[in-house]
Amino acid sequence: MKKNRFFNAITLTVTSASLYILLALLIFTGIIDEYNGQLLTLAGIYVIVSLSLNLITGFTGQLALGHAGFMAVGAYSTAIIIMRLNVPMIPAVFAGGLITAIFGLLIGIPTLRLRGDYLAITTLGFGEIIRVIMVNLEGLTGGAAGLKGVPPFSDSGDFILDAVIKFSWVYGFVIFTLVVVSNLIKSSPGRAIISIREDEIASNSMGINVPYYKMFSFTMSAFLAGIGGGLYAIYFGYLNPQMFGFLNSVNFVVIVVLGGMGSITGTILAGIGFTYIQEWLRIFKDFRLVIFGLALISVMLFWPKGLMGTNEISVVKLVRKYFFKNKNSDNSSSGSPASGESQSEGVR
Amino acid sequence: MAVLDAKSISIVFGGLKAVTNFDLKLEKGELVGLIGPNGAGKTTVFNMLTGVYNPTGGDILFNKAGEGAATKSIVGLKPFQITQLGIARTFQNIRLFKDLSVLDNVRIAFHFGVKYNALQGILRTPLFFKEEESITEKARDLLKIFNIHGKENELAKNLPYGEQRKLEIARALATNPKLLLLDEPAAGMNPQETHDLMHLISFIRDKFDLTILLIEHDMSLVMGICERIVVLDYGQTIAVGTPSQISKDPKVIKAYLGEGVETGA
Structure with missing residues (x-):
């Protein structure tokens, strides 16, 4: 048990570190050009916000349609904290997340009593309200003209170095979000949250304080979305309420549904895929949205559970399988179906 | 009395x-x-x-x-x-957490007695591991009584009807x-x-x-x-x-x- 724990921690750290070094090197040497480097960084931000949405929608089972609003709160508050109060970036991003969490808590109190589509519509409404407030608080947010001059992640003048630093920051926060969400989900409070999705009545009669855990999950989700928003503000250096419209909220829902509601790895894959496909489809100009819509419809028809359903790709399991074949007593010598083995193993 | x-x-x-x-x-x-x-x-x-x-x-x-x-x-x-x-109960129309494993169904019912909070869970403190180990063990003991411990990793919905009923009782007992x-x-x-x-x-x-x-x-x-x-x-x-x-x-x-x-x- 203890040995497993150690092995898991080491494996995950080594994997995420080596993936980082690989990608950073590729950007640094120009093999991933500046454009793709930027895109990858943007994808990271999308992954953060989508993971936060997956927490409330995929794991808690409460459909929320206002995450662009949370992102807006995070983005504006981070930008304002940096620009007006001269706070360094990391504390500013976390402060933005906290402010968004408070917003989430306030919005959650009245709305989380509602179920299903009612909740979706009210969160949508709140998302729009936030956007309209941002337009009208001109003194603070610059109103419809937008907020200019958010300082970038780094300002060295060297484009390639800047791109690497930008990527590094976002990668760091992606890992942070990933650790928070996946550790939460695999703990007892996380199981309580999932049980609400499975059956609210049963969950209640198993002694789980359902309203509290809905609220907790919603606030946590707002916090992470706010962090995503803060990074977004620094990434673009310019904010405009139009960037956080209803369609953006829908984009995050699309990512979560495509990846599989309740799958962390699914959200990561879908978030990256979504960002790239959106860019590739730009050559079709206005038809982009039509093609995109058709693609979505066909996915829902033929793959209703999304890419991953509620399954996960376990890095630890993969590493065990390919690098530590001999350590496991099971003799996986020939090409026998491996899936059955890993199931009977029962390791996490 | x-x-x-x-x-x-x-x-x-x-x-x-x-x-x-x-x-x-x-x-x-x-x-x-x-x-x-x-x-x-x-x-x-x-x-x-x-x-x-x-x-x-x-x-x-x-x-x-x-x-x-x-x-x-x-x-x-x-x-x-x-x-x-x-006071624990079971339901007339079975209300298991269908898409979760048999073990998780029981572990969820232990939740309110668990001593660590969400933050300690995220930070993976020693208390987290200790508590997880202890509730997993208790859950397995319960499953053993109902003779479904061999199926702890199966999804609850895949159990035969009679065993689903038993699992529901086991889950209620876990509270x-x-x-x-x-x-x-x-x-x-x-x-x-x-x-x-x-x-x-x-x-x-x-x-x-x-x-x-x-x-x-x-x-x-x-x-x-x-x-x-x-x-x-x-x-x-x-x-x-x-x-x-x-x-x-x-x-x-x-x-x-x-x-x-x-x-x-």
Whole structure:
């Protein structure tokens, strides 16, 4: 048990570190050009916000349609904290997340009593309200003209170095979000949250304080979305309420549904895929949205559970399988179906 | 020595009196059956005892220790609070967490007793690992009692019907109840399974020091293990007594049992 724990921690750290070094090197040497480097960084931000949405929608089972609003709160508050109060970036991003969490808590109190589509519509409404407030608080947010001059992640003048630093920051926060969400989900409070999705009545009669855990999950989700928003503000250096419209909220829902509601790895894959496909489809100009819509419809028809359903790709399991074949007593010598083995193993 | 004392509880839905002046006193360690025709209000009584419905009249007193008279009123408490006090239930139409593993179904029921909070869970403190290990072990022990420990990694929805019923009881036991309410535990089971379940119910009562109230339509089970039976009809108690008294009671025969019933075991 203890040995497993150690092995898991080491494996995950080594994997995420080596993936980082690989990608950073590729950007640094120009093999991933500046454009793709930027895109990858943007994808990271999308992954953060989508993971936060997956927490409330995929794991808690409460459909929320206002995450662009949370992102807006995070983005504006981070930008304002940096620009007006001269706070360094990391504390500013976390402060933005906290402010968004408070917003989430306030919005959650009245709305989380509602179920299903009612909740979706009210969160949508709140998302729009936030956007309209941002337009009208001109003194603070610059109103419809937008907020200019958010300082970038780094300002060295060297484009390639800047791109690497930008990527590094976002990668760091992606890992942070990933650790928070996946550790939460695999703990007892996380199981309580999932049980609400499975059956609210049963969950209640198993002694789980359902309203509290809905609220907790919603606030946590707002916090992470706010962090995503803060990074977004620094990434673009310019904010405009139009960037956080209803369609953006829908984009995050699309990512979560495509990846599989309740799958962390699914959200990561879908978030990256979504960002790239959106860019590739730009050559079709206005038809982009039509093609995109058709693609979505066909996915829902033929793959209703999304890419991953509620399954996960376990890095630890993969590493065990390919690098530590001999350590496991099971003799996986020939090409026998491996899936059955890993199931009977029962390791996490 | 009463564990539960329901004092003339009633509930009205619109103009419909679903349950009227229902009295029930459960002594510690008792195994009591609640029977009656469909629509008599049996499940409604369960729902009032577990906080799903608030009775419109009367009072429900509960006493976790089971010594002395029941004093704590549980009317107005939320279902999760009542469960935390020590009343657990199962459902007539099985309500498992279908897409979760058998083990997780039971571990969820341990949640409110877990000593670490969400932050400690995220940070993976030593307490997290200690508690996780301990509830996993306790969950496995429970599954062993119900003989489904070999299937702990299967999804709950993939279990056969009888085992789903057992899992639901195991899950209810994980909340460490003093009073267990079973809503038709033998529904959908074949005679052999019902027979085994009878023994299992008496066994867990002794092992976990429980008081049990059960709703059941299978008279062989009810007459076989219940020490006392309460009969409901149209929301009113029409008879209370031992199985042999009940099976001879003319009112019960007319309302529910029908002529020529056999008393089972």
